Amino acid sequence: MMVQRLGRRGVSAMQSMGRAAILFYRSLLWGGPGSAGWRDLLQQIHAVGVRSLSIIIVAGFFVGMVLGLQGYTILIDFGSEAALGTMVSLTLLRELGPVMTALLFAGRAGSALTAEIGLMKTTEQLSAMEMMGVDPLKRVITPRLWAGMIAVPILALLFSTVGIWGGAFVAVDLLGIDEGAYWGNMQASVEFYEDVVKGIVKSVVFGLVVTWIAVFQGYDSVPTSEGIGKATTQTVVVSSLAVLGLDFVLTAIMLGGV
């Protein structure tokens, strides 16, 4: 019985991964960012990106402040509190910026995407599109995937930027570290390609994966109110785990000198 149930679960998981792959293939590999019109793409970027700004900025500032505080108490023991700026900026640019942004994005925009597409399915809007000879994958899914891929890296950069200010606020204004040391050491040690670009690459991947999971969960949802609720939860859970797992893989590859 146990084995049977386990097997059935495995098979259904594989099947849904297969469907997700088909959705990816038909929507992204066959459709460029402008396949539903550039205005539509801009609207989607606005919906997932601009509307996530406030949560990203507030969260970034607090994370930066905490990093400043924690970093200070650790570094002061070694007398190297002048390196605080370096620590805060590298932590944010390499790790916390992309990862935290992706997690917040999954909760804020991913769940909304799933609910939106699930509801379009429930109300037969996707079927209606099909019957008009319009492919809902290209018309609805493609622009959303591109929007996620474009919005998340920008949000991640903003997160890091605001976080670095937050760190500076705590370090310089509250704890009295020399302002020149905070910014100067940061400028000397942060490298554009090694730290900034690699962080951006990460967040492009995260943006794509979170959006992909979100639109797939909506598109594949059972068209009832219960089904949409379940799909929305799935989006947040699955995409959060995917982001954390992928982060390790990407970090390992990047540190490995690839």
Added chain:
Amino acid sequence: MDPYISISELSFRRGERLIYDRLSVDFPRGKVTAIMGPSGTGKTTLLRLIGGQLKPDQGSVVVAGQRVNELSRRQLFELRREKMGMLFQTGALFTDLSVFDNVAFPLRTHTDLPETMIRDLVLMKLEAVGLRGARDLMPSELSGGMARRVALARSIAMDPELMLYDEPFTGLDPISMGMIVKLIRALSEALGLTSLLVSHDVEESCSIADYLCLVSDGRVIGFGPPDELLHEGNDEVRQFLRGDPDGPVPFHYPAADYRQELLSS
């Protein structure tokens, strides 16, 4: 009879349940045919098979000379774009677009017409369903009957040859129902459409249909003009059309003998 849609030897199962078992039926060109039958017999499924949204396990569906179930995705979308229109039970209007933009959607997506011409076409379609004055409303501001009329205008925007109506009368007040009945008939005649409607409202369907197609348990139990079926159909057909509570379809769900069951405790 010149068939526009020809279904032969079609079998379709959903999970374990066999919905259609080697169904064969033709639908005539340029006529209104109502597909009727008890709830849960797969009438809507039949529309989806014709529209290519579902694929049969066996058999073929031919629409306008093309085998729907063997077309590639691209060909299927082309066939739908050029020949088919469908009215959904809920209307299925795009909730983020206004009435005007909903009707303009297929035109803007499929044609390169200038905006002035699209405006004229949309206003013509909306005039045909009597809602030209409602063009700036959003779908959430419409009543059920109005939403269905807007959806009707949208589905004829590309001038289809075939219109599929999924339960067009369900859940409407008498006035809205009257409007939809009149519109389906008028549009079919004015545009020479082949119309297929799925319904279980006998009176309304009989009043506009040239033919009735009665489906029960995955088979066609009667096909012909309404009058003919009402007078010459078999018992099951007549029971359905007259709405008799008992007959070949029994009132009682199969059960053990009533007297015995009461006395046995």
